[in-house]
Amino acid sequence: MPHSIDTVTGLIAARAAEAPGATAVIADEGRLDYGGLDALGRRAAAGLAALGVGAGSRVAFWLPNSLAYLGLYLGCCRLGATAVAVNTRYRSAEVGDIVGRSGASVLVLWPGFRGIDFLGLLEGCDPAALAGIRHVVTVDPFGQGGPARLPGHLDHAARVDWHDLAGAPAMAPADGRDRAAPEAHCNIFTTSGTTRAPKFVAHHQASIAGHAQTAATAFGYPARRGGFMCVLPFCGVFGFNQVMAALAAGRPAVIRSAFDPAEVVALMDEHGVTDINGTDDMLAALMDAAGGPAAMARTPFIGWAAWGTGYETLGRRADAAGIRFCGLFGMSEIQALFSARPADDPVERRLKPGGTLASPVTEIRVRDPDNGAVLGMNAPGELEVRGPSLMAGYADDPAATAAAFTADGWFRTGDLAQLDGPRSLLFLQRMGDVLRLGGFLVSPAEIEAQLQAGPGIAAAQVVGVPGPDGTRPVGFVTLADGAGFDEAALQAHCAARLARFKVPVRIFALDDFPRAMSPNGMKIQRAALRRLAEEALQA
Template sequence: MPLAYPAPDVWSLIADIAAESPSATAFIHGERRLSFAELLDGAARVAQGLADLGVGPGDRVALWLPNILAYPIVYFACARLGAIAVAVNTRYRAVEVADIVGRSGAKVLACAPAFRRIDFLSILADIDPAALAGLSALVTVGEEPPTIPPAIETLRRVSFDRLLSRPALATNHAMSKAPCNIFTTSGTTSAPKFVLHRQGAIAGHAQQVARVFGFAAPETVTLSILPLCGVFGFDQTMATLAAGKPSVLVESYEIDELARLISRHRPTTLFGSDDLYARLLDEMPGECPMPSVKWAGYASFNAALGDLPERAEKRGLLLCGLYGMSEVQALYARQPVDSAVGRRKVGGGIVVSPLAHVRVRDPESGRLLGIGEPGELECAGPSLMVGYYGNDKATAAAITADGYVRTGDFAELDPYGGFTFLSRMGDVLRLSGFLVNPQEIETHIQKLAGIANCQTIAVARPEGVRAVSFVILEPGTPLDEAAIIAHCRRDLANYKVPLRVLAVDDFPKTPSPNGFKIQRNKLRELAEAELDRGRFARS
């Protein structure tokens, strides 16, 4: 199991700041500003309210909430109680919500059924009442809807405002070793696993990120665009709090609203995906549309936006590649802000904690690899998970005997003391005995006019494993499969040339806190079905 490192508890993270600077702003939401003292007081009151509902140390409280003030208040209330906050993705629907609430054994579910941007009420209406039978209560944020769905009409319902009216919980159960967070993995082929973290890992990582990222600067403001139910948005916000600085909670993903908030609040750091930054740059005119932003952490999901960091830099926005996952927390590593764009644009970087360490292992031989040799990334350090809640078998498979997490990511060590993320191991193609990053093929195909996006998978055929590419075409562009294959054959090794190129309107996806992840297994099934029908051009 991972080594234990000394770290504060989650409650002390904000209590110490509230003691020193009680009026300092912790959160901004709309026109409301919540100070650290108010955050601490509200969380202590909600902790008593949750205790009245039977919640105690080790119990689970499911947080199915958007980025509103209730989220951090309930979260820190759980920390004071020694309870575990279970993050429920706001993109999830009835089956997924019921599964997570049921398998986690949550005592309380907090949600905002009248929230205007997400139709929680309709989702609740589709849940089988039996699936929520284990809950002792439902905490509702905002007005209760006029129509009560069957799934919750028999449940005890308590308003968030009522919890806020309780006296502060006198006893503090927060401890560094106490479990406090469950994040769900976003697997596309099985039920999500529950990634469990202790308070010391959460609080210590927040403090370390705040130091390395320079959040102690007086002018620091971050925009919490990414949902708090995901580790990326959560860790960004916790690091900002650890520095005693304000986070602007963003509940809308409409690009014009995000642009307005950036202009109004002048954040010093942003975090998001390449798609988000591309849309913001299109929306915001001028040579330097975000002058307050010193640098922006980003994750690359769209191979079609490979030149985005170069384009962004020309307009004054420095994008820095990051690395993280639920098992090691987000912001585990970052490319140096002062490095050249060619290095800065790729995922990975230098680990944030001086106690963290990475290595790369050959997935077949088990040999540890050197610089520039791609294999499976393994991570160690104080931000690692305890394990998968309720799944000892999966925990044993994921964590090595000497305390490293097997990430399932394809990466290589770099000459600078860091590493470069290449792709998920499950996405790696083994073609003619060689490991091939599918992005190499995808990026090459997307150089052709009319190709909006591309995904490449591998399929087993009698003649060997071959690549098959799926493309989304620009409106009005016909598919010229022969031309695409010829384009690949001219410039790529023969074993990398796709056997087929198929056009789709969209890629099959599954929701994750940071957007949607492409279901490559579904693409593989489509490719195999197409090939089995015998309609392919033999190369």
């Protein structure tokens, strides 16, 4: 498919015109071909329009992966409206913040998903945050029921059943309400907020549709005929960009509302899945559930985001089973599947995050954070990006948008990286996690690698704690089964391999690292580790 299709609805309509009977989506609720998916989006557009949704409107999706999610998203795109992603793991305060600040007029949710009372959770929201909601669309694909009445905070809103909304006559191509356009905003993703409220990352249809086609071509998706497993949540760019790339390639997207490793392995066998991407913890669970490489070894490569430590052990375990894990890179502002390691790279290089750029027109450079100089190959600095997958900006925050771009139009990613080949990058760390030790810029990953190489260490994390003599590194480790912990011996191990200023002043053993679910998967909470380190050093 040519990359000239510059709207999301145009992308799906083109696939429907080309192969209307080809399977598009296999979901918990059933399956749709491309003609049916296009028609579902047109019906959802008509139903949303009847609720007053139009160009510039925002619809909050507090919804798991489902046919309803895709249908409503395509409906929003056809009307020129924006889908605001809300993680289903978020609770009252988080949902209220996103819904209220986004100005959404419609909220979509699945009341009984995973047995959770989502309608009840809205009672805990600040009433002011829900004041702008005029309609609540409830998705109940399996007849789980739930209260007919909305919670008190939403007495002013009307409840609409998804099946009734999707039963509207399909919007015709010449309908005057169709506002799909390349420059129309269609997605808002949230950044991972830590010390402040998450920012709203806005993308327009040209960037979403264009990147879906670019990623599909770069990773060879159109050349394969098997299913594409899509289990990461659509509320984050990792999961969302996967399903869009699968659809752009004309592949059957096998989606699931919740992740069950044994079920996913069975589905991979049933539907001949040849492509899957995931996080390190997700892929580890799949390998354990598979009991062998058969279900995963048919894939030419598996893209992975290694957010924990100990990932090289997992990657080498996969390699020994004939499964090629390839490091990926991306973020909400530039989209996921931004780059990937080639499958024919040596394993030592292939497992590292980063890789070759998916887009032939995207540009990257690395800048020294201290003096602003643009750096050459293999020199670590802040990664800057310019290209078609970039966000339109931070919604409703022009100051943050302006601050995120250089004067000559490059996006400051906030990531420490280095150029490691022609049009290739190596991701090292978030800039906020980089340590200034002994007057030098140090990636915690360098120290973590030495800690993890110590006897009995399963995984490691390093954070910096400010002190009167500057920042000091503090290590946290988890232990292999049956291993003991000797802090002094581990410090001596590091001292024999690292400069003195890099050796952790203290090392603590934990049962596990503090973690939290982000829109793109489970991540270690480094801020929580910093607090633990500060408290321990003050004791």
